[in-house]
Amino acid sequence: MTRPVAGAWLAALALAAGAPLAAAPAVASAAATRTDAYRAGPYTVTVTREDPVQVDRATVFAVAVAPADGAGVVAVRLPGPGTAGRQGRAETAPGARPGTYVVTAAFPVRGAWVLAIAVDGRAGRGQAAVPVTVAAPGAIPEWLGWTIGLSPLAGLAVFLVAQVRTARRLRSAVR
Numbered sequence: 001m002t003r004p005v006a007g008a009w010l011a012a013l014a015l016a017a018g019a020p021l022a023a024a025p026a027v028a029s030a031a032a033t034r035t036d037a038y039r040a041g042p043y044t045v046t047v048t049r050e051d052p053v054q055v056d057r058a059t060v061f062a063v064a065v066a067p068a069d070g071a072g073v074v075a076v077r078l079p080g081p082g083t084a085g086r087q088g089r090a091e092t093a094p095g096a097r098p099g100t101y102v103v104t105a106a107f108p109v110r111g112a113w114v115l116a117i118a119v120d121g122r123a124g125r126g127q128a129a130v131p132v133t134v135a136a137p138g139a140i141p142e143w144l145g146w147t148i149g150l151s152p153l154a155g156l157a158v159f160l161v162a163q164v165r166t167a168r169r170l171r172s173a174v175r
Helices: 002-028 142-174
Strands: 033-040 043-050 059-066 072-079 088-094 100-105 111-121 124-135
Touching: 033 111, 033 124, 043 111, 043 124, 059 072, 059 111, 072 100, 100 111
Parallel strands: none
Antiparallel strands: 033 043, 043 059, 059 100, 072 088, 072 111, 088 100, 111 124
16 A cells, blocks of 8 residues: 555656646746837827847837828837947838738847837828837846756655655565
């Protein structure tokens, strides 16, 4: 009867040690998205993006313009106050539906930036200033941090397995 109990303990230990390892990548890769609406003359510009944006990585901004009257959209990235960067053009492509656009921009340094979106259509012209916070990458990659942080669990599992085997050997030697 003691052997099934030891097996149950080992199974519970394996589940406890494996569950955080399986969940770690899902938790680490979750990025927050942010949606804001801005006035650009007669237009309302709705921008959806990840927040904060990572430095030196192409970031996709989903832009919706209302009313959708075939207006053209041009986007430029501008450094904010205290940010040592240079302005640059962002790539703009039409989206899947009328009035939607996909704007792709990369920000070379961390800090405060502004994505200036100019809209020109039948209703008139307007410009929206979208504040963007650009964050530096972590000191170490997330996967490495999780591996280092959870490595003691693997050592604990090996230790407990060795203890269970030793206890079994001692019990069989006494009988």
